[in-house]
Amino acid sequence: MKKYIIIPTTLVLGSIFVSCLTTKNGDSYSNRNPSSYEGENKCSPEKYSVEKEAYSYTKPGYNILENKCQYEVPPGLVANDLADFEHLSEGADVYPYEWFMNLKSVVFKDDKIFNENVKGKYNKYFHELLDKKFGVLKSNAVDSYKEVNGKKIKVKYLIPYAGITASWNNHSFDNSVIDQTGDVSNSSDAFAAYEDKNGNYVTEERIVKDIKGVKSIRMVGTNCALCHSGSIEFGGKLIPVQGSPSMVNVRGFFKDMAGATVVMLTDEDLLMNFLSDIKKSNPNQFSHINPEKDAKELSKEFTTKCSKATNSVKDVKGLGAINKFLVEKSPLGILRRGECKITLLFAKNGDNERLFKGIDAIKDGLVALLKKTYNLTDEDLAKTHLVQRMDYFAKLSVGIDPSTTETPSGFNRTDAFGRIGNLVLRGSHPVDITAPVSLPWVWGLKYMANLHYNGNSNSVIMRNVGQSLGLGAIILDKNLTSTVNVHNLDKIEHLVHKIKVPDWKEIFKDEAKVNSEVVINESLLPRGYQIYKSNCMYCHENNRFVGPSMVLREYKMFPLASADGKCNGMKDGVATQYECSPNTDRYAATNPIKPITDESDPVLKKLIPFQDSIFTGVGAIKEKYYKDHGISLAKQKEMEFYNLRGNEFFRDTYNGFDKQKDFKNNYGDMTKGMGYKARHLSGVWATGPFLHNGSVPTLWEMLKPAKDRPKYFNVKSMAFDPKYIGAPVKVWNRNNKKCDLKDKVDKEICFDTTMPGNSNVGHEWGAGLSEQDKLSLIEFLKYLPPEPEYSWNKETY
Ligand code: HEC
Numbered sequence: 001m002k003k004y005i006i007i008p009t010t011l012v013l014g015s016i017f018v019s020c021l022t023t024k025n026g027d028s029y030s031n032r033n034p035s036s037y038e039g040e041n042k043c044s045p046e047k048y049s050v051e052k053e054a055y056s057y058t059k060p061g062y063n064i065l066e067n068k069c070q071y072e073v074p075p076g077l078v079a080n081d082l083a084d085f086e087h088l089s090e091g092a093d094v095y096p097y098e099w100f101m102n103l104k105s106v107v108f109k110d111d112k113i114f115n116e117n118v119k120g121k122y123n124k125y126f127h128e129l130l131d132k133k134f135g136v137l138k139s140n141a142v143d144s145y146k147e148v149n150g151k152k153i154k155v156k157y158l159i160p161y162a163g164i165t166a167s168w169n170n171h172s173f174d175n176s177v178i179d180q181t182g183d184v185s186n187s188s189d190a191f192a193a194y195e196d197k198n199g200n201y202v203t204e205e206r207i208v209k210d211i212k213g214v215k216s217i218r219m220v221g222t223n224c225a226l227c228h229s230g231s232i233e234f235g236g237k238l239i240p241v242q243g244s245p246s247m248v249n250v251r252g253f254f255k256d257m258a259g260a261t262v263v264m265l266t267d268e269d270l271l272m273n274f275l276s277d278i279k280k281s282n283p284n285q286f287s288h289i290n291p292e293k294d295a296k297e298l299s300k301e302f303t304t305k306c307s308k309a310t311n312s313v314k315d316v317k318g319l320g321a322i323n324k325f326l327v328e329k330s331p332l333g334i335l336r337r338g339e340c341k342i343t344l345l346f347a348k349n350g351d352n353e354r355l356f357k358g359i360d361a362i363k364d365g366l367v368a369l370l371k372k373t374y375n376l377t378d379e380d381l382a383k384t385h386l387v388q389r390m391d392y393f394a395k396l397s398v399g400i401d402p403s404t405t406e407t408p409s410g411f412n413r414t415d416a417f418g419r420i421g422n423l424v425l426r427g428s429h430p431v432d433i434t435a436p437v438s439l440p441w442v443w444g445l446k447y448m449a450n451l452h453y454n455g456n457s458n459s460v461i462m463r464n465v466g467q468s469l470g471l472g473a474i475i476l477d478k479n480l481t482s483t484v485n486v487h488n489l490d491k492i493e494h495l496v497h498k499i500k501v502p503d504w505k506e507i508f509k510d511e512a513k514v515n516s517e518v519v520i521n522e523s524l525l526p527r528g529y530q531i532y533k534s535n536c537m538y539c540h541e542n543n544r545f546v547g548p549s550m551v552l553r554e555y556k557m558f559p560l561a562s563a564d565g566k567c568n569g570m571k572d573g574v575a576t577q578y579e580c581s582p583n584t585d586r587y588a589a590t591n592p593i594k595p596i597t598d599e600s601d602p603v604l605k606k607l608i609p610f611q612d613s614i615f616t617g618v619g620a621i622k623e624k625y626y627k628d629h630g631i632s633l634a635k636q637k638e639m640e641f642y643n644l645r646g647n648e649f650f651r652d653t654y655n656g657f658d659k660q661k662d663f664k665n666n667y668g669d670m671t672k673g674m675g676y677k678a679r680h681l682s683g684v685w686a687t688g689p690f691l692h693n694g695s696v697p698t699l700w701e702m703l704k705p706a707k708d709r710p711k712y713f714n715v716k717s718m719a720f721d722p723k724y725i726g727a728p729v730k731v732w733n734r735n736n737k738k739c740d741l742k743d744k745v746d747k748e749i750c751f752d753t754t755m756p757g758n759s760n761v762g763h764e765w766g767a768g769l770s771e772q773d774k775l776s777l778i779e780f781l782k783y784l785p786p787e788p789e790y791s792w793n794k795e796t797y
Pocket residue numbers: 090222223224225226227228250413414415416417437438439440441442445450451452453454464467471489492493496588679
């Protein structure tokens with residue numbers, strides 16, 4: 001039996017980290033000297049420093065300073081953009097396409113998510129459940145075009161859901177390949193069909209394609225649009241809102257995909273049906289499949305290996321207890337301790353604890369299934385990175401070490417930094433996954449200096465590369481070659497910059513004709529503006545401009561509450577001090593930045609600050625890509641928006657200063673320590689639930705003292721209440737009924753504010769306002785025009 005070489009991501013990043021520590025490789029970043037910024041200096045720095053002085057001493061209610069800079073008004077995504085935004089592959093495609101289309105999953109009898117009466121087990125194709133079960137949006141894109149040799153060619157994407165991508169596993173990312181051959185299917189993305197010279201759609205029949213002497217298959221994965229492409233449910237319709245947070249259950253999606261696959265591997269009948277479905281889909285290409293025989297062999301092999309794996313860990317916390325439970329409580333009375341099938345059957349929802357110790361067995365099972373499905377030999381596999389893909393998929397889906405604690409993220413949230421950190425950097429020292437954050441909106445980002453809730457970075461490319469690694473892009477060798485597709489990340493970033501703040505009137509233009517609830521009450525706006533100005537604006541708007549061209553807006557960072565938990569600068573619900581803490585849940589600020597440690601490594605034995613390891617590791621992956629693809633320094637600068645942003649950096653949110661970066665670019669507030677940033681509120685009405693952890697279901701509840709906000713509420717549908725802004729009472733109100741965390745459905749849809757990371761306390765500004773004033777304020781927030789891109793006429797009100 002051939003040995004596959006698997007390079008665990010953590011090991012690779014760990015070792016590059018060592019070399020960086022000793023050779024100071026990371027210094028290459030400082031080669032890009034701030035004195036070399038070109039162009040775009042539309043705001044004069046001298047002017048700026050005066051304004052900055054004035055600004056830092058202004059009190060609430062200060063006069064807004066003139067915006068001296070020119071901003072592009074983003075046009076929004078048009079049809080072709082939408083297709084690209086929804087489907088461009090980041091290099092994170094983890095699961096074979098034919099599996100994806102033929103996998104069946106579970107519909108639970110009591111599954112209220114479905115609102116339909118389907119009963120039974122494994123009776124639905126997984127891909128048919130994407131919207132109803134996991135909240136993935138159906139695609140809004142129509143026809144898409146690719147430019148090939150100066151000619152536009154029509155293409156169709158494979159899977160019509162926002163954020164679902166497909167690519168050939170051994171693709172060339174280089175567009176020049178398309179240009180030479182005129183064949184769009186050579187490009188990084190796998191299309192269902194493309195228009196040929198004669199105007200016919202040509203479907204890619206091949207299921208295995210030879211690309212440069214390597215057998216390739218189509219793989220399915222996800223991209224930005226999975227999380228950053230939402231909609232508003234109103235009047236029985238889903239109205240798409242570009243760049244708004246998706247109501248998607250990211251973990252559920254991956255866990256279910258893995259869980260269903262693994263259960264299938266233990267079940268001869270399921271496996272046989274799966275294989276024969278695949279065969280039926282393309283009898284010519286899959287003639288090698290013998291469903292009955294193959295299923296028997298595969299499941300036997302897997303069950304043996306997996307039983308071994310699970311037996312050998314019978315004393316591991318969690319697994320042992322579960323096995324004990326199965327032995328003692330099983331009505332069938334036939335269960336043996338550690339038996340794989342039984343262990344996994346109860347993990348059909350992809351339960352981490354039960355799957356975790358079987359990761360290697362799962363990987364082997366997936367590889368064996370892959371070989372059977374696509375008729376691949378060990379030699380074929382050795383030339384590809386499919387084995388690493390399977391390894392990664394097993395890890396990605398199974399997820400966290402059972403010794404860590406998890407707060408379920410459910411719909412609309414994910415613990416981005418916790419998960420990516422654990423998967424990519426932390427190896428055997430994971431942090432608890434107890435800081436799920438609400439998916440943020442992504443409009444007005446071109447000019448936003450400090451990214452992420454805790455404002456830990458200004459980076460465009462590195463943050464996107466890190467995000468791809470978290471979703472399934474993998475590192476292929478010790479030189480840090482990766483599957484990350486930086487070209488596509490760059491394209492997507494440009495698309496994100498085109499997303500505009502949603503305009504209430506435009507979004508509801510049809511509904512407004514028949515439903516007065518969605519007509520803005522203009523008579524409330526003047527009062528609303530007054531309240532906004534004296535209660536909210538000084539934190540949520542900003543005219544501190546930073547970066548080489550002085551056009552980035554640096555949203556203010558607010559530190560975590562002082563030790564006594566009190567917000568010292570607050571009087572009668574009004575902040576009197578700029579430094580006043582919002583006093584919201586701490587976990588998202590404190591969890592992910594815990595230093596990295598690795599005792600097995602002589603150098604990593606010490607604690608390494610999180611931002612250093614991200615910066616060095618992810619930075620090196622980026623540099624490797626640049627090198628491999630011959631990307632010139634000029635092009636690199638363009639991709640990193642260097643003239644706007646300066647050098648990319650991750651800051652040390654733990655100590656409150658940044659070691660690897662100078663702050664010559666005039667970044668200011670970002671040097672502060674742990675805390676959250678107050679982003680502009682333009683379009684915030686389309687983004688509930690609110691706060692960084694999504695712990696408050698409506699804007700109306702945001703304006704209440706924390707003690708009066710709902711303790712438990714349902715998240716899943718974003719059925720929209722135009723008066724209180726957010727989920728309508730009937731959707732989220734559980735009448736204080738606790739979440740039932742044993743119930744698999746409730747666990748995913750119920751938000752429990754008493755769990756770690758989920759606290760809904762803090763940010764009580766506005767709580768003292770009268771009911772009428774609150775309604776006026778909310779009305780104004782619907783109207784609040786786009787702030788960061790272009791100034792609004794503040795004189796109107
Ligand atoms: C799995 C879901 C998911 C996917 C996919 C995803 N993001 Fe995000 N994104 C998040 C979450 C969660 C955050 C907030 C993380 C934090 O601040 O702690 C975030 C934050 C951001 C931010 C910072 C926003 C702000 O206000 O500071 C940007 C910009 C962004 N994402 C862009 C992208 C782009 C571009 C892609 C694709 C290359 C992408 N995201 C893919 C979940 C996702």
